[in-house]
Amino acid sequence: MDKWKDNKAWFFVxxxxxxxxxxxxxxxxxxxxxxxxxxxxxxxxxxxxxEWFEEVLSDKRLHAALGKQxxxxxxxxxxxxxxxxxxxxxxxxxxxxxxxxxxxVALPLLIPWNVIxxxxxxxxxPDIGLFGAAINGMGIAFDHTSSPIQAWITLxxxxxxxxxxxxxxxxxxxxxxxxxxxxQAAKIDGASTWATFWYIQLPKMRGVLTIALLLRFMDSFLxxxxxxxxxxxGPGNTTTFLSIYLVKVAVGQFDLGPxxxxxxxxxxxxxxxxxxxxxxxxxxGKGEKA
Amino acid sequence: MKLEKRNLVFLxxxxxxxxxxxxxxxMSLRTNADILSTFSLYxxxxxxxxxxxxxxxxxxxxxxxxxxxxVTMNMAISLVTALPAAYAFSRYxxxxxxxxxxxxxxxxxxxxxVFLLPFFQLYSTFGLIDTHIAVxxxxxxxxxxxxxxxxxxxxxxxxxxxxxxxxxxxYKFPRFFLTIFIPQIRSGIGxxxxxxxxxxxxxxxxxxxxxxxxxxxxxxxxxxxxxxxGLDWGLLAAAGIxxxxxxxxxxxxxxNNLAKGFAMGRV
Numbered sequence: 001m002d003k004w005k006d007n008k009a010w011f012f013v014x015x016x017x018x019x020x021x022x023x024x025x026x027x028x029x030x031x032x033x034x035x036x037x038x039x040x041x042x043x044x045x046x047x048x049x050x051e052w053f054e055e056v057l058s059d060k061r062l063h064a065a066l067g068k069q070x071x072x073x074x075x076x077x078x079x080x081x082x083x084x085x086x087x088x089x090x091x092x093x094x095x096x097x098x099x100x101x102x103x104x105v106a107l108p109l110l111i112p113w114n115v116i117x118x119x120x121x122x123x124x125x126p127d128i129g130l131f132g133a134a135i136n137g138m139g140i141a142f143d144h145t146s147s148p149i150q151a152w153i154t155l156x157x158x159x160x161x162x163x164x165x166x167x168x169x170x171x172x173x174x175x176x177x178x179x180x181x182x183x184q185a186a187k188i189d190g191a192s193t194w195a196t197f198w199y200i201q202l203p204k205m206r207g208v209l210t211i212a213l214l215l216r217f218m219d220s221f222l223x224x225x226x227x228x229x230x231x232x233x234g235p236g237n238t239t240t241f242l243s244i245y246l247v248k249v250a251v252g253q254f255d256l257g258p259x260x261x262x263x264x265x266x267x268x269x270x271x272x273x274x275x276x277x278x279x280x281x282x283x284x285g286k287g288e289k290a
Numbered sequence: 291m292k293l294e295k296r297n298l299v300f301l302x303x304x305x306x307x308x309x310x311x312x313x314x315x316x317m318s319l320r321t322n323a324d325i326l327s328t329f330s331l332y333x334x335x336x337x338x339x340x341x342x343x344x345x346x347x348x349x350x351x352x353x354x355x356x357x358x359x360x361v362t363m364n365m366a367i368s369l370v371t372a373l374p375a376a377y378a379f380s381r382y383x384x385x386x387x388x389x390x391x392x393x394x395x396x397x398x399x400x401x402x403x404v405f406l407l408p409f410f411q412l413y414s415t416f417g418l419i420d421t422h423i424a425v426x427x428x429x430x431x432x433x434x435x436x437x438x439x440x441x442x443x444x445x446x447x448x449x450x451x452x453x454x455x456x457x458x459x460x461y462k463f464p465r466f467f468l469t470i471f472i473p474q475i476r477s478g479i480g481x482x483x484x485x486x487x488x489x490x491x492x493x494x495x496x497x498x499x500x501x502x503x504x505x506x507x508x509x510x511x512x513x514x515x516x517x518x519x520g521l522d523w524g525l526l527a528a529a530g531i532x533x534x535x536x537x538x539x540x541x542x543x544x545x546n547n548l549a550k551g552f553a554m555g556r557v
Binding site: 002003004005006007008009010012013015016017019020022023024026027028030031034087090091092098099101102103104105106107108109110111112113114115118119120122123127128129130131133161165169170172173174176177204207208210211214215218222224225242243246247250256259260262263266267270271274275278 | 296297299300303304306307308309310311312313314317325326327328329331367371372374375377378379381382383384385387390392394395396397398399400401402403404405407408409411412427428430431434435436438439440442443444446447477478480481484488491492494508509512513521523526527529530533534536537538541542545546548
């Protein structure tokens with residue numbers, strides 16, 4: 001099953017390359033420029049080498065933000081990936097029920113991110129919000145604005161509510177793309193539900209699940225609007241994730257240099273993780289089946 | 291019995307999923323004073339004033355029109371360019387293919403905050419600020435890579451014998467691609483179209499940076515509800531409900547492609 005070798009395939013890729021490079025390369029180079037210079041004003045700039053990078057890499061608060069970010073994204077993946085696949089397996093397969101389910105599941109994804117945070121402010125208020133009132137009604141004093149642990153739980157709930165549908169939709173589409181013949185063969189062989197899942201459905205979903213995992217990792221690592229609106233990074237700094245801290249740095253200083261260096265480090269961390277995930281997912285299970 | 295349990299689990303998930311949205315709907319049918327003063331499971335005095343305001347105030351509804359225009363443009367550009375590229379990645383090996391494939395995705399990985407200024411400068415240079423096409427092009431940065439990745443996955447699921455048989459039968463590439471291959475990956479195209487729509491629809495930072503008035507997106511309009519007297523929650527909730535509608539229509543149209551899956555073979 002080797003692919004056809006032909007460099008003319010580049011002509012198919014060229015339009016995409018030009019389109020993406022147009023928006024990608026110049027801004028990236030500009031940010032690299034910022035990160036190496038001290039900018040006093042228009043036309044007044046000094047080359048400072050890697051000074052900003054040294055400053056950023058030794059910033060204790062950045063380390064703290066990175067730690068919180070890693071925990072957050074780790075939890076997101078651990079919860080959303082299995083939950084999403086599970087829900088996709090439970091979803092109705094055909095008829096009007098399937099159509100309606102698809103539309104309903106997709107709804108949270110369609111709300112602009114800043115609005116998500118705003119809606120959850122009210123939703124979790126103990127006095128006038130359904131969620132806050134329900135938790136209070138169970139006898140638990142709920143106030144995510146003063147308790148760090150409750151702020152985290154609220155953010156995780158919001159995140160899982162908002163983004164699990166993405167995993168569900170991708171997994172569902174992946175499941176539907178498996179030819180019926182595979183299931184018939186499994187049935188004839190007397191395979192259990194679990195065996196069917198493990199040996200047929202899961203391997204066949206590798207493509208869509210790779211995309212789902214990478215997307216969830218990138219977007220949760222870059223999360224900004226929702227926690228910024230809901231908790232503002234508080235209480236204290238307990239929910240100050242990397243992007244919230246980045247904006248604090250960028251706005252708090254007149255100089256774009258440190259913020260640019262921060263952005264590039266941030267970018268490289270995501271790149272590294274995605275590359276690792278991608279390599280692992282590309283190779284996992286290879287050679288097991290014909 | 292087994293079927294029932296399955297359905298119940300899914301139903302429970304759906305109900306939990308709908309609660310915040312129901313709360314938004316509930317808020318959208320009440321006045322701001324009512325929302326802030328009393329806890330109520332359903333709107334006791336239903337008012338449509340929030341919706342009427344949005345549909346009659348040009349600064350509100352133009353936001354929806356602008357968003358729909360640039361999102362549609364983006365969806366079309368992303369799909370048309372990504373289809374051949376995804377085919378190349380799925381069928382051919384060529385110089386730098388793996389690197390190129392991964393590079394595409396790296397464009398989704400940059401934190402936006404510091405990139406906004408250079409983006410503004412770049413699009414100013416081309417005189418594109420405050421046009422729909424500017425936002426559509428800028429959103430290609432993250433939607434085209436996504437489209438290529440999703441489509442490549444679906445295309446790789448199509449056996450290559452289909453291509454080979456068609457070429458032996460004397461099909462030229464364009465005809466093969468449009469009449470045989472694309473129908474094979476309908477469900478992939480449906481998913482891709484929806485995700486392009488979705489990510490472009492909810493993106494705020496780039497869209498707001500590149501526009502002022504003529505192409506201002508709805509998500510930016512909604513931030514204006516913060517005024518000196520605080521938030522108008524009712525109005526915001528109504529606008530939020532309305533932002534869901536176009537996307538729900540999109541997924542309704544692609545639902546069969548999503549659900550139908552794989553129709554094996556053309557013969």
